[in-house]
Amino acid sequence: MKKYLKRLGIATGLSLTLVAAGCGSEDASQEAPTGDSNDDAVTEEVSVGEQLDFTITGIDAGAGIMAATENAIETYGLDDYQLQPSSGAAMTSALDAAIEREEAIVVTGWTPHWKFAAYDLKYLEDPEGVFGAAESIHTIVREGLDADLPEAYQVLDNFYWTPDHMGEIMVEVNEGAEPADAAAAWIEGNQDIVSEWTNGVDAVDGEAITLAFVAWDSEIASTHMIGAVLESIGYDVTLMSMEPGPMFTAVATGSADAMVAAWLPATHESYYEDFKEDFVDLGANLDGAKIGLVVPAYMDIDSIEDLKN
Numbered sequence: 001m002k003k004y005l006k007r008l009g010i011a012t013g014l015s016l017t018l019v020a021a022g023c024g025s026e027d028a029s030q031e032a033p034t035g036d037s038n039d040d041a042v043t044e045e046v047s048v049g050e051q052l053d054f055t056i057t058g059i060d061a062g063a064g065i066m067a068a069t070e071n072a073i074e075t076y077g078l079d080d081y082q083l084q085p086s087s088g089a090a091m092t093s094a095l096d097a098a099i100e101r102e103e104a105i106v107v108t109g110w111t112p113h114w115k116f117a118a119y120d121l122k123y124l125e126d127p128e129g130v131f132g133a134a135e136s137i138h139t140i141v142r143e144g145l146d147a148d149l150p151e152a153y154q155v156l157d158n159f160y161w162t163p164d165h166m167g168e169i170m171v172e173v174n175e176g177a178e179p180a181d182a183a184a185a186w187i188e189g190n191q192d193i194v195s196e197w198t199n200g201v202d203a204v205d206g207e208a209i210t211l212a213f214v215a216w217d218s219e220i221a222s223t224h225m226i227g228a229v230l231e232s233i234g235y236d237v238t239l240m241s242m243e244p245g246p247m248f249t250a251v252a253t254g255s256a257d258a259m260v261a262a263w264l265p266a267t268h269e270s271y272y273e274d275f276k277e278d279f280v281d282l283g284a285n286l287d288g289a290k291i292g293l294v295v296p297a298y299m300d301i302d303s304i305e306d307l308k309n
């Protein structure tokens with residue numbers, strides 16, 4: 001594989017520090033030809049892969065974006081790379097630490113997500129289309145919910161918002177708010193939108209409903225929000241956090257009543273195909289979602305293909 005020759009600039013803090021330390025030693029200054037500028041001293045051959053330690057920082061192993069990234073590694077021939085599983089929270093703290101030092105990092109990223117408001121980031125282009133085009137997030141309920149809890153069914157069927165709406169809750173939570181508090185504040189400030197989901201729906205008297213979700217930042221926001229809306233019309237709401245496979249299983253078997261966290265058509269395609277006969281898909285609650293590989297804007301690459309260099 002032909003290695004890409006990279007001229008290190010200010011952005012690659014670690015290498016610059018190493019070179020600077022070298023220059024400070026007597027040996028290095030003796031070896032350096034007279035008149036050598038600092039600029040030349042920081043020119044090195046470090047491939048993008050080496051800068052990244054051939055690691056893609058991932059999230060929880062069952063996430064759809066992890067399977068898609070394995071597929072990208074295969075499709076783009078990124079044979080030397082490993083996909084490091086972690087969690088959504090560990091991924092964003094690795095991103096934060098790398099940006100703090102202006103180091104190279106590539107993460108499994110998705111929109112809506114607060115990280116795009118907090119940092120200057122970019123998606124790597126995906127000319128092979130491995131990560132699919134725009135995604136929608138669907139609301140899925142158990143068989144029989146329309147008969148058993150018709151008011152909840154109506155609200156869940158009506159629920160539709162935008163990536164910006166979801167983002168407002170995510171940003172608050174990232175800044176330290178409890179998800180329930182951030183959801184309540186959003187509902188308070190967006191009565192016009194929420195009333196479109198609840199208008200004409202009768203109040204209920206403490207009937208129990210359980211919502212399954214995975215603790216991804218986006219789904220923490222949406223599930224707490226819609227849970228609070230259901231509480232506002234009288235439901236006794238339980239939010240159950242679980243892994244992605246169990247989330248789909250729970251709604252398919254009826255151990256959970258609903259979820260608002262199915263990313264389709266691509267991200268959760270395999271889970272969806274496994275269970276689609278056993279639950280009811282109420283369609284999109286959000287359009288314009290996206291998954292892909294994400295890097296800090298200061299990195300000198302634009303496409304997943306560039307990871308090979």
Ligand code: PBE
Pocket residue numbers: 059062063064065066109110216218219244263267268291
């Ligand atoms: N995500 C957020 C999930 C769906 C929601 C993109 C991390 C996934 O990859 O499965």
